[in-house]
Amino acid sequence: MTTQTQRLPGIRWGRALVGGLLIELLLMAVSVPFVAMNRADELPTYVLPATVVAAVLAGLWVARRVERPVLHGALAGLAAILLYLVLALIGMLAAPERANFDTALSPAYLASHVLKVLGAAAGGWWAARTRG
Secondary structure, eight states: OOOOOHHHHTTEEEEEEEHHHHHHHHHHHHHHHHHHOOOOOGGHHHHHHHHHHHHHHHHHHHHTSSSSSHHHHHHHHHHOOOOOHHHHHHHHHOOOOOOOHHHSSSSSHHHHHHHHHHHHHHHHHHHHHHHO
């Protein structure tokens, strides 16, 4: 019987998860000031570029000295989406009266999730190219 590790050798799952956490922390650093200043309606304008920057940076970090750097970057992007969903679920359970699915399902936020994966994979590709 083969284990998951044997089927996917060389994958650094911890690094991918930390990369996803890094993406989400960087995006929170951008988002929190807008919410704190009651300017959350302006946030979608900044979410997409911030997502690309955060994902590429995290992808670069995740892909250092690993086999399959693009895969590791993409896994970091997927981990970021998973972390976002967990945080959104916790927020919805903690304050159901404040749950707003219009924002969470807006085109800007859905595009940002796609950009998390693509940007982090691009960061992994970039890391592989600069490695030589």
